[in-house]
Amino acid sequence: MATSFQSALQNIRETKVWKSIFRRGPANTNRTRSLAIFGNIFLHWLPVKVREKSLRVRASYYLGSISFLLFIVLFVTGILLMFYYHPAAPHAYRDMKDLQFVVSNGVFLRNLHRLAAHLMVFAVFWHMFHVFYRGGYKPPHEFNWVIGVVLLLVTLFLSYTGYLLPWDQLAFWAVTVGTNIISAMPVVGNKIRFLVLGGNIVGENALLRFYVLHVVILPLVAFLLIGIHFWRVQKDGGLTVKHKDEDGEE
Amino acid sequence: MSESKNSSVPSTPRSEGAGKEITRRDFLNEITLGALGVAGLGSVAVTYQYFSPNVLFEPATTFWAGHPDLYPVHSVTFLQDQQVYIVRLPQGFFAVSAVCTHLGCVTQWKPDADQGQGQIQCPCHGSKFRDDGSKVEGPAPRPLPHFAISLTADGELLVDKLQNINPAQVLKV
Numbered sequence: 030m031a032t033s034f035q036s037a038l039q040n041i042r043e044t045k046v047w048k049s050i051f052r053r054g055p056a057n058t059n060r061t062r063s064l065a066i067f068g069n070i071f072l073h074w075l076p077v078k079v080r081e082k083s084l085r086v087r088a089s090y091y092l093g094s095i096s097f098l099l100f101i102v103l104f105v106t107g108i109l110l111m112f113y114y115h116p117a118a119p120h121a122y123r124d125m126k127d128l129q130f131v132v133s134n135g136v137f138l139r140n141l142h143r144l145a146a147h148l149m150v151f152a153v154f155w156h157m158f159h160v161f162y163r164g165g166y167k168p169p170h171e172f173n174w175v176i177g178v179v180l181l182l183v184t185l186f187l188s189y190t191g192y193l194l195p196w197d198q199l200a201f202w203a204v205t206v207g208t209n210i211i212s213a214m215p216v217v218g219n220k221i222r223f224l225v226l227g228g229n230i231v232g233e234n235a236l237l238r239f240y241v242l243h244v245v246i247l248p249l250v251a252f253l254l255i256g257i258h259f260w261r262v263q264k265d266g267g268l269t270v271k272h273k274d275e276d277g278e279e
Numbered sequence: 280m281s282e283s284k285n286s287s288v289p290s291t292p293r294s295e296g297a298g299k300e301i302t303r304r305d306f307l308n309e310i311t312l313g314a315l316g317v318a319g320l321g322s323v324a325v326t327y328q329y330f331s332p333n334v335l336f337e338p339a340t341t342f343w344a345g346h347p348d349l350y351p352v353h354s355v356t357f358l359q360d361q362q363v364y365i366v367r368l369p370q371g372f373f374a375v376s377a378v379c380t381h382l383g384c385v386t387q388w389k390p391d392a393d394q395g396q397g398q399i400q401c402p403c404h405g406s407k408f409r410d411d412g413s414k415v416e417g418p419a420p421r422p423l424p425h426f427a428i429s430l431t432a433d434g435e436l437l438v439d440k441l442q443n444i445n446p447a448q449v450l451k452v
Contacts, residue, residue, distance in 0.1 A: 202384060206403065209383040224327075228335045 074260035076267060083268040092156035096184075097255065099149040103187075106142040107244065114194070116240035118233045121196035146188055153184045165268075173261040176254055183251045190243035193236060204231050204239070344428075344436040347372065347452045355388045355397060355410050363426065363438060364388060364399070366410055371449035374426040374438045375412040379403065381419040399423065411446060422446070 041047055042055060056062045063077045082088060113132055114124045128135035157177060160166065166174035193204045208226055212218040227234030262268070301309075342361050350356055350367040357364055357377060362385055364375040377386050377399075384403035388410075392398035398415065399408040407415040412423035427442035428450045436450075 202403065205384065206382040209381075224330050227330070227332055228337055230337055232337060234332060234335075 074256065074263060076263040079267060088268055090155075090159060092152055092159055096149055096152040096156055099145045099152060100251065100255070102145045103142060103149065104248065106138050106145065107248075109138050110142055111244060116194070116237050118196070118236060121194060121236060125195045125197070146191060150184060150188055153181055157181055169265045170261075173258060173265055176258050176261065180251065180254050180258060183247055183254065187243060187247045187251065190239040190247065193231075193239045194243065196236060201231055204235065208235075340440040342438055342440075343431070344374070344438050346435055347430070355390070355399075357388050361438070361440070363440065364410075365428075365436070365438075368410075368449070371451040372428055372436065373411070373446070373449050374428040375399075375410075376423045376426060376440070378423075379406055379419055380421040380423060381406050381417070386423070413446070 039055075051065075051068065053061055053064050053068060056065045066072045066075060066077045110128065113128055113135065115121060125139070128139045130136070160174070160177065189204075189207060193200045208222050208231065211225060212222040214221065223229065225235070225238065226232070227238050338360060344358065344361075344363075344365050347367075350365055350372070352367055352369055355364050355366050362377040364377055366373050366375055378384070379386050379401040381401065381404055384401050386399045386401045386406070386408065388397065389400050390397045392400065392407075393415075397410055399410065399412070400406070401419065404418050406417055406419035408419070408423050409415060412425060414422045424443045425446045425448070427439040427444050429437050429439075430450065430452065431437050
């Protein structure tokens with residue numbers, strides 16, 4: 030059974046189409062295994078080799094990967110929720126309620142999106158603390174640390190902009206309070222608040238602006254920065270596991 | 280291009296030439312960068328304008344509050360749509376903002392609070408104010424502002440929320 034499956038796979042690899050896409054032979058040597066990574070756009074920013082120690086649970090608790098996984102969950106569920114949601118004042122609240130009570134599996138998707146968002150904030154903070162206490166901000170990782178801090182802010186902004194979209198009392202007052210914090214900034218505070226809300230009060234313009242930020246601008250920024258973040262982990266020589274190993278604790 | 284470079288003294292730094300030794304390439308680079316800079320600043324300005332709406336569909340900032348007889352003496356009336364308290368005391372009328380000066384929540388008039396004297400309280404973070412808007416306790420940094428209030432020719436109260444007035448001013452009717 031296994032051999033027939035393997036030979037079938039082998040036959041597919043021999044086809045012209047397969048070869049035109051992957052342009053390499055079977056990954057049976059270190060060189061061809063490296064080429065498999067280099068030649069694939071989705072894998073090319075990942076390291077070709079990793080140290081076994083950096084794969085241990087205690088090296089990272091996989092917190093960055095968990096954050097990324099949650100981001101993917103949010104991306105997929107968010108797109109699905111967009112099929113039923115209108116970012117306009119009479120509709121937004123009703124659409125949210127429809128998702129909970131009328132749409133098949135709507136309550137599952139909405140709660141998945143909501144809980145994954147809460148978890149992502151938690152995971153990203155935990156990731157940051159873990160990296161900090163491991164000294165992961167030290168050279169040569171300074172730049173990636175800064176990217177990570179910006180990603181933390183993007184995560185928080187994504188949470189905050191998403192918070193308004195149900196258009197209920199909680200959302201309204203949270204954004205009223207939050208945007209009044211902006212206006213406490215000297216000189217430009219009120220101007221920035223006006224631009225963020227698209228007016229003087231939390232109204233339809235604010236809802237639409239938060240929606241566009243939430244579903245287009247911030248996810249694009251997040252994807253770009255996540256790409257750089259992953260790529261830099263590899264370029265900076267992988268995870269920081271060295272100190273612990275020298276201590277002989279692991 | 281190379282001709283003009285060679286014709287000038289090569290060892291002379293450009294700063295000493297006081298800008299006279301500029302090559303064609305430098306000149307084109309500078310005007311291109313300058314043009315891009317102007318276009319960039321223009322784009323920022325135009326984008327800023329685009330994001331600042333000119334027409335807003337928000338509640339009017341000036342409104343009629345009805346005939347003075349609607350408000351009994353010693354009363355605090357909350358106008359929900361306008362988020363304003365119309366206060367009538369024996370000495371006259373004044374209009375107090377109902378929006379907390381801390382973070383913008385809408386406060387509530389509690390007639391039974393403060394040993395029956397009544398108090399304006401904020402549900403968000405617990406700021407307290409007297410009926411004249413003065414602060415009893417924080418976290419609000421400032422008292423509630425007083426809005427300009429006047430009597431129209433028809434004998435109706437008119438409140439202008441864009442105009443803050445001294446709390447000592449009251450409208451005598």
